[in-house]
Amino acid sequence: MVSVQDISVSFGSYDLLTNISFLINDQDRIGLTGKNGAGKSTLLKIIAGLQSPTSGIVDMSRNVTIGFLPQQMSVSDSTTVFNETVSAFSDILSLSAVIESCTAEIARRTDYESAEYLRLCDRLAETEERFRLLGGANYLAETEQTLLGLGFEREEFSRPTSELSGGWRMRIELAKLILKKPSLFLLDEPTNHLDIESIQWLESYLDSYPGAVMMVSHDKAFLDNITKRTIEISLGRIYDYRASWSKYIVLRTERREQQVAAYRNQQKMIEDTEKFIERFRYKATKAIQVQSKIKQLEKIERIEVDEEDTSAINFSFPPAPRSGTVVVRAENLSKDFGRVKVLRNVAITITRGEKVAFVGRNGEGKTTFSRIITGELDYEGTLKIGHNVRTGYFAQNQDELMDDDKTVFETVDAAARGEIRSRLRDILGAFLFRGDDIEKKVRVLSGGESSRLALVKLLLEPYNLLVLDEPTNHLDMRSKDILKKALMKYDGTLIVVSHDRDFLDGLVAKVFEFRHNRIKENIGGIYDFLSKKKIENLRDIEAKDRSREKNTNRELTSAKQQYLERKEYEKRLRKLRRKLEESEHKIEKMERELSEMDIRLMSSSIPDESADIYRDYENLKLRLNKEMESWALYSHEVDEFIKSSSNGFEQT
Numbered sequence: 001m002v003s004v005q006d007i008s009v010s011f012g013s014y015d016l017l018t019n020i021s022f023l024i025n026d027q028d029r030i031g032l033t034g035k036n037g038a039g040k041s042t043l044l045k046i047i048a049g050l051q052s053p054t055s056g057i058v059d060m061s062r063n064v065t066i067g068f069l070p071q072q073m074s075v076s077d078s079t080t081v082f083n084e085t086v087s088a089f090s091d092i093l094s095l096s097a098v099i100e101s102c103t104a105e106i107a108r109r110t111d112y113e114s115a116e117y118l119r120l121c122d123r124l125a126e127t128e129e130r131f132r133l134l135g136g137a138n139y140l141a142e143t144e145q146t147l148l149g150l151g152f153e154r155e156e157f158s159r160p161t162s163e164l165s166g167g168w169r170m171r172i173e174l175a176k177l178i179l180k181k182p183s184l185f186l187l188d189e190p191t192n193h194l195d196i197e198s199i200q201w202l203e204s205y206l207d208s209y210p211g212a213v214m215m216v217s218h219d220k221a222f223l224d225n226i227t228k229r230t231i232e233i234s235l236g237r238i239y240d241y242r243a244s245w246s247k248y249i250v251l252r253t254e255r256r257e258q259q260v261a262a263y264r265n266q267q268k269m270i271e272d273t274e275k276f277i278e279r280f281r282y283k284a285t286k287a288i289q290v291q292s293k294i295k296q297l298e299k300i301e302r303i304e305v306d307e308e309d310t311s312a313i314n315f316s317f318p319p320a321p322r323s324g325t326v327v328v329r330a331e332n333l334s335k336d337f338g339r340v341k342v343l344r345n346v347a348i349t350i351t352r353g354e355k356v357a358f359v360g361r362n363g364e365g366k367t368t369f370s371r372i373i374t375g376e377l378d379y380e381g382t383l384k385i386g387h388n389v390r391t392g393y394f395a396q397n398q399d400e401l402m403d404d405d406k407t408v409f410e411t412v413d414a415a416a417r418g419e420i421r422s423r424l425r426d427i428l429g430a431f432l433f434r435g436d437d438i439e440k441k442v443r444v445l446s447g448g449e450s451s452r453l454a455l456v457k458l459l460l461e462p463y464n465l466l467v468l469d470e471p472t473n474h475l476d477m478r479s480k481d482i483l484k485k486a487l488m489k490y491d492g493t494l495i496v497v498s499h500d501r502d503f504l505d506g507l508v509a510k511v512f513e514f515r516h517n518r519i520k521e522n523i524g525g526i527y528d529f530l531s532k533k534k535i536e537n538l539r540d541i542e543a544k545d546r547s548r549e550k551n552t553n554r555e556l557t558s559a560k561q562q563y564l565e566r567k568e569y570e571k572r573l574r575k576l577r578r579k580l581e582e583s584e585h586k587i588e589k590m591e592r593e594l595s596e597m598d599i600r601l602m603s604s605s606i607p608d609e610s611a612d613i614y615r616d617y618e619n620l621k622l623r624l625n626k627e628m629e630s631w632a633l634y635s636h637e638v639d640e641f642i643k644s645s646s647n648g649f650e651q652t
Contacts, residue, residue: 001026001064001212002047002184007056009042016042018236019056024184029206030214031223031245034233036432036476037446040216041071043233044186047214067182069173071189081164081172082157085147088176089139095131099124139179146175151197151361163340168362170194174202187215191222192473195361195499218477220245220502235304263303273297320464320492324387325352325581327465327493328373333381335368342368344517345381351577352386352464355487355494357504357526360514366497367396369519370467373495387584392463394454396470404443408433408453411442415457431456432479451475455483464492472500501526523570576641580634583627590624 002024009017016039024030024047032040045051047058048068086093102124111117135142147157150171161169170192177185185206191199203225206213217223223230223245230241230248239255241248273293280286328350335343342365350356358366371377373385374393385391402411412424428438431452445453451473458466466487472480484503487494498504504526511522511529522529597617 002058002060004047005057005059007043007046007053007058009039009046010054015236017053017233020233020236020238021056022231022238022240024212024214026183026212027210028212028214029226029228030212031227031230031248032214032216032233033230033245033248034476036449036452036479038233039236040233041188041446044068044188044214044216045070048186064184065180065182066184066186067177067180068186069170069177069188069190071192077160077162079161080158081147081152081161082143084161084172085175085179086140086143088179089134089143092131092134092136092139095127095134095136098127099131102127142179143175146178150175150201163337164363171198171362178205183211185209185211185213185215187213187217189216189218189473191217191219191499192470196359196501197361199499218472218475218480219500220477259303266300266303270297270300317459317466317486317490317492318462320490321388321390321462323352323389323464323493324584325577326350326384327352327354327386327389328495329382329384329386331382333372333379333383335365335372335377335379341517343379343519346517346519348512348519348521349574350493350495352493353491354510355490355508356496356510356512357508358495358497358512358514359499359504359526359529364514365517365519366514367469369514370469370495370497374467387588389465390461390463391465391467392458392461394458394466394468394471396473402442402450402453404441406442407439408442408445409438411453412456412460416460427456427459452479465495466490466492467495469497470499471496472498472503501530573638573641576634576638580631580638583631583634586627587624587631590620590627594620594624 004020004022004024007017007020008015020043032043034040042051045068046053048066049058050068102120106117106120106124109117109120144154144157148154152168152171161172164172170190171194174190190202194202199219199222203222206226213226215223215226227244228242230243230245232239232241232248232252239252241251243251273296277290277293277297280290283290326349328348330346330348332345332347333343334341334345346369358370360366368377370393372379372383374391376393406414408428409424412428413421416424425438428434433449433452433456440449442450442453451471452475455471471483475483480500480503484507487496488507494508496504496508506525508525509523511524511526513520513522513529522532524532594617597613597620600613601617
């Protein structure tokens with residue numbers, strides 16, 4: 001169907017792709033993999049005809065049509081959901097305009113016997129026939145059905161696209177591709193910005209899609225559910241495996257072991273040959289042999305091993321400064337964007353050291369609430385950020401917040417403060433920015449490279465609250481694993497907005513579900529949350545809720561009983577933590593009073609009759625010491641309560 005023949009891509013002296021050749025057959029399900037910057041997106045653009053290779057060609061059958069979904073959406077901000085989607089039928093819309101024009105012209109003319117009038121009638125007949133063959137009679141109904149299938153409500157069809165989040169824009173692009181019915185899908189990170197519901201819908205759709213699919217994705221479960229073939233790009237070359245992602249990993253490990261063994265054998269042979277040449281270079285009796293060995297070395301095709309495959313982003317976040325017990329507390333908090341209600345009277349409490357996830361459908365307010373926490377958006381209601389909380393924020397559009405004209409090193413150098421400036425090159429190296437990479441301009445970085453650079457910036461200051469909005473978008477699987485391990489060791493408070501089930505698993509101990517302008521707290525990890533709902537699809541949550549309302553008289557199940565026990569556990573823990581928090585407030589107040597008295601005592605203008613201030617000062621110090629002892633006792637009680645819990649609850 002599609003033949004990629006000897007494709008090469010070079011940038012100056014740097015070869016990104018070298019003589020790549022492979023076939024895409026009907027109904028192929030291909031996963032395209034490789035490190036960030038290996039050339040995956042470039043290859044998709046070349047196949048789609050959006051970029052020209054340095055050399056080589058892409059040959060395809062005459063009837064092949066391509067639907068390309070890029071990483072970045074290009075949805076217009078000056079139209080509506082329906083109008084943007086229906087633009088997929090550009091041919092039909094053009095024919096419709098011609099039909100209207102011809103019809104109007106025929107109605108105006110009266111020269112019924114003229115040759116021009118007859119030609120106009122023939123043109124109208126031909127255009128109407130083409131319109132019918134292309135499905136012009138049904139295109140509006142198809143558009144409506146597709147949008148409804150993708151989760152849009154009928155009343156949202158007239159909604160301006162400028163109001164949509166990234167996930168809903170992605171759905172519009174998917175709808176347009178589906179309506180075009182291409183014979184080959186080219187998908188570049190299709191799960192970025194999609195919620196769990198959307199991801200699972202896309203899995204189902206692609207599984208039954210009659211054409212071929214080639215995709216770049218860093219979602220392990222998604223690849224395993226869809227692909228049957230894996231093409232890896234490494235050092236500018238490709239390795240084609242007739243296997244899904246999980247099987248590819250096993251086969252790739254075996255190939256790499258063979259590659260490393262061959263590389264070592266070749267290096268040993270080269271070393272021995274070079275020693276022979278050096279030893280006998282000036283002996284006349286060995287001249288012929290030496291020259292033969294030199295020619296032999298020149299003809300050798302050197303085996304390369306992708307050394308970066310074995311590297312790791314080994315890093316840890318700086319120790320988090322101690323904050324107050326309550327890090328974030330919202331009460332009766334609401335947020336509207338004009339007529340669009342996003343959050344309504346929400347209440348949420350996040351305490352020191354908790355690692356929580358924000359999940360829910362796109363557009364339900366996860367990013368909005370994250371930006372409220374970081375102080376970027378105003379709101380109605382009450383929001384308290386705890387004592388000594390220092391917030392680090394990773395935004396979805398992090399790449400847009402960096403200067404395109406700066407280099408990688410200049411970007412981090414401008415953000416760094418203090419002694420960490422001396423370790424910038426080491427930190428960049430840990431994030432796979434090595435050698436000349438640090439001199440790259442921000443504008444030429446791939447999506448994954450931009451995300452890694454943004455994470456480097458996040459490392460430069462010791463934050464005790466990290467708010468990460470889709471941090472794994474554009475990161476390869478290796479980078480995601482390393483980031484997850486670092487976050488698991490992080491001793492501060494973590495809020496992560498993500499729909500990556502594999503990434504959240506084992507990282508978070510509490511899930512906040514955003515739905516219908518509210519926030520619902522769920523104790524446990526992401527799979528605990530999904531299992532409680534008895535689903536793998538967030539759309540089924542609504543059906544589950546309706547079923548629960550119809551059966552209110554049913555006895556409590558063991559799952560519900562466990563949930564009540566967990567709530568009681570949380571209630572008792574909150575009481576203990578409240579005492580600890582009140583003690584912290586008392587200590588803060590007394591420390592302020594002591595500081596004020598210190599200033600007064602240092603002054604030489606204290607009258608003799610005010611000598612009682614010294615007694616008050618000593619009494620206050622005694623009270624402070626006693627309160628510090630109480631704080632230590634309360635802190636011990638909290639720790640012991642968590643440790644002694646025999647109910648198997650996760651630590652919060």
